[in-house]
């Protein structure tokens with residue numbers, strides 16, 4: 001099982017990144033392969049000039065094509081999700097998320113914009129034909145403390161519980177995801193079928 005996780009924060013010291021990292025650890029502990037990409041690691045020119053043919057963008061497209069599911073994490077910026085993340089999602093082909101499960105994660109300075117995922121990010125995921133977009137997680141900044149020295153990042157207990165519940169749901173959704181039949185196998189099945197309707 002492959003999960004591609006995308007960090008949408010321009011900042012390396014990122015609270016949404018903390019949640020993404022916790023999610024990676026949780027999933028890998030259960031045998032799920034996780035590849036993490038950060039929007040800030042893409043060349044800015046590729047994103048701003050929408051270079052569909054850049055090697056970085058093509059690698060991203062291939063990873064998404066192989067993925068069973070995605071985790072998309074973003075800070076709330078100006079009552080929406082991060083613009084840099086939008087420039088990356090814009091480079092995915094139509095139907096890129098078909099047959100895929102998506103878990104959105106957002107962090108914001110306050111709960112005022114906690115619905116940004118619902119009214120801003122989910123329509124984009126839906127336009128990319130995500131098969132199932134889960135409820136997702138919103139955390140405000142007071143619930144996440146950065147790592148300091150040897151001390152790992154800390155989550156408020158209520159957030160930790162919500163994150164684990166969401167990952168549990170995500171894991172189950174990945175497991176029951178209908179897998180598309182490979183064209184060769186479909187052909188064999190049609191040839192050997194005894195009944196047709």
Ligand SMILES: Cc1cc2nc3c(=O)[nH]c(=O)nc-3n(C[C@H](O)[C@H](O)[C@H](O)COP(=O)(O)O)c2cc1C
Pocket residue numbers: 009010011013014015016017074075076077078079080107108109110111112113140141
């Ligand atoms: C440019 C900018 C715009 C922001 N706009 C909002 C906003 O509209 N609503 C909000 O709740 N928080 C806003 N914030 C706060 C961030 O969403 C919040 O600190 C978030 O946790 C940052 O995530 P990160 O650490 O992963 O980058 C803004 C922060 C910045 C830098």
